[in-house]
Amino acid sequence: MAGGKMSGRQKMINLMYLVFIAMLAMNMSKEVLSAFGFVNEKLTDSNISTTEKNNQAYANLATKASDQAAKFADLNEKALKIKTYSVAFYKYLEVLKDAMTAEIEDKEDYEAMDKAVFLDEYFFKGDTFTPEGETFLAKINGHRISLLAVLGENTPFAPVIAKRFSTTDETNRDGKTIKWLDYRFKGFPLIASLTNLTQLQSDIKNTEADVISSLLGGQMESEVSMSNYSGLVKLDKNAFYPGDKVTGTVVLGRYDPNLKPSRVILNGKKYDNFKDGNVVLDLRANNVGEKDINGTIYFMENGEEVPVPFKSSYSVISKPNSPVVSADKMNVVYRGLPNPVSISLPGVPDKDVMVSAPGLKKIGSGAYIMKPEAGDEVSIKVQAKLADGSTVKTSTIFRVKDIPAAMGTVRGQYGTVRMPKSGLANTPIGAGLPDFLFDLDLEVLSFKVKVPGQLAIIVKGTKLSAAAKKALSKARRGDMINIFDIKAIIKNSSYKLKKVLPVNIELTN
Template sequence: MAGGKMSARQKMINLMYLVFIAMLALNMSKEVLSAFGFMNEKLVENNASTTLKNNSAYENLATKASEQAAKFAPLKVQADKIKKTSAELYAYIEELKGTLTAGIEDKQAYESMDKTAVLDELFFKGNKFTPEGQEFIDKVDTYRNSVITTLGPNSKFVPVLEGRFSTKDVEIQGTNKTNKWLKARYEGFPLIASITNLTQMQADVKNTESDIVADLLGGKLEEALSLTNYKGIVALDKNAYFAGEKVTGKIVLGRYDATMVPDNVTLNGKDYKNIQSGQVIIDMPSGNIGNHDIKGKIAFTQNGEIVEVPFESSYSVIPEPSTAVVSADKMNVVYRGLSNPISVSLPGVSDNNLRVSATGGSLSGGRGKYIIKPGAGNTAVINVSATLSSGKTVNSKSTFRIKDIPAAMGSVRNQYGTVRMPKSGLANSPISAGLPDFEFDLKISVQSFKIKVPGELTIIVNGTTLSAAAKKVLSKARRGDIINIYDIKATANGYNLKKVLPVNIELTN
């Protein structure tokens, strides 16, 4: 169209053709802008889901570290550093996105987010970067280098991190030239495309956390499944025996896997054949009064080779007991307002021959299993007496501290803390309370609560669901508002709870 001498009519046709192409491009651009917006929404939802999954993994690792510090505590230190570093970059990007969209009233009007000026002016000044642009590069570099330092230079995640969070110059396709990473990825792009690009980087952060924590846990669990890490466990029916009794119990592997039957067992220097369902059943004379060892090896065939797993334990043969053994079934205290289970036993004496009483609370039950309901004091005492087969009377007592039920937590849809949900969901969801880490099964009933909507008066609600007045103030809340449910009054098994922690609801629409 550009060559040769053209008539006025041909020029007009060419102009109309160019206008037509521009119109098509404009329509396509709107569709692409919307597509970027919808993609950004999906990424935001995925990031929220991955955050929940990551939090669960961190909690799982924390639990394992508290239970098996030697194995998991160093991994938790690594995970905590990665979690902190990731949270800092994620929060920075979220703040940056807020800055870019601060002047946009409707955050979902994607077709209007076609301008490039907002980000270009924030990051670029001529051919150079603004302080904000350089800060963005530095944040990404700091995150990548910090995680690599935490994991070590030989980690298999180093190539992943260097790929996902690279800020190296980018080769211009079809040429031998390069362009700065920030310019290649963000300069001249529609605003919604850059927002989506930033959300994708947040997704990379969350996925990196997920991959690393899963690998930290998986590596140790895979290591634990190796036969070389098994340990023989001697599980005796009792820890001490009277003279003349037989020592009874089991020798098992750490996983108690009944499908793993040993090839042979050596017990105290001799071959032992009493093996049932992967367990070595102990049945032998106890011996004289004093300490006795039980040790040997369990042999398995693994990959054509014999693997021997050693075991070792000891037991004591003692004279007849002179004191009873009393222990709380679930904790070292008893709780006011609850039926606390107590087990009472005396070696060598049957449960029905024990005489059990209590001070500081009411006691019920029998045959070794009792329930104590504490009174108003600070201690409860369990008194035990029995007559041994020798005719000797044994008296013993154990003291327990009495404590109030700990503070419960308010909840919505069985979720605690800050819960994200739509306004309609809150309007129709009952307010509950629970003690997620408490050993007792409690029936907690909410009697009343207060609800505070930003900018509105606090409403007192009787019952568990929002009243008409509460729903009215809730209707004035906007997306992103934090609704506070507090001063929750509740009872547990008929006992008035002294404190119930609040629950906050972040509105999603």
């Protein structure tokens, strides 16, 4: 088109061709710029989504660390360090991106972001880097070094982290070595560099997600490892007669020394004996018979307690070849009181033991309450069905006795009590049963007080009345004040005490 002599018309046609070609090139450039902008949008949306997922993972790990510190506290500490480094680096890049587009009114006009001036002046000064360019490189290198310091150089993520946050020199298609910062950012349109930084932010978020997933996944894989399992023998019963079949099952149970319960309820009571992930049973086999072990182990999961119930039983059997010694006169129950009685047969389940007696009530496995009323003795009859189908019957006689006489008290002391006159004036009179097997709550309703040389005075309640205090004021040191005819009741019981013995006070001043 440029050779030879051309007419004016031909020159005009050639000029139009040049303009057309230039317009095509310009359109192509704008399409590429727009494409970079769309990619930047997608990366930005992806970073927001990944951030939300990462925050949920961090929260989940923090909850697990709170629930099971021995297993997850170290992992959570590593995760928090990763998060701290990542947030700081991500914010640095975000500030840099805001500065790059600060003078652009329409942030979505990607075709206008075709200049390379900002980063060319911000990062580069001739063939060297500006302090800002050096800082940018230091941020990338520092982030890589910090992550590997937390995870260790031998972490499976080391190659990935090294590649994502590498600043090593690049080799172009001509085999020429170019500095990384020049290769990635020098002379590029603003939208391309902006997208490049957003991709770097994406690498930060994806690395966080990979690390958290790996930390949790590694712990979970360790938990389900078969090396944490052991065989558990579960017999159908824990006592057998000669000739019986020994039946039961063997199951797999997972053992984890770091899995500690938040609390344990054993047989209705709080239990605190834990060791290496085990609830260590330390019970005492008392009365002969079948005993239940049941309760609930509570574990923390997602901030809430998850109950795991358990149940078992064992039989307490008399020791062989050992003498049986009993106090024949000590089979005693007290009238009007809930006397605890334990009844069982060795190796016989509680459900197969039938017990009957007047005033007898069952309150648990092998546990009964006997509350006799009239008569001087009561017979407890027991019938049990053995494993072989046979039946045994027996009966035991218990004597029925009244509650012994109570005794008056002053300051919890019985008999003769030495104390000052001023102390007696404000000290309540009580009643008790010293050395009695039952801890009864007695309430004094009234009593009489006798001061030497004065008439006896009746007092209602537990403390001296005004009249009694007046009589007491005339007593002297060494006088014996007699508290007698004490009327008292057992709280929450209809049983009437036969008698309350007096208490004497010797005045010390």
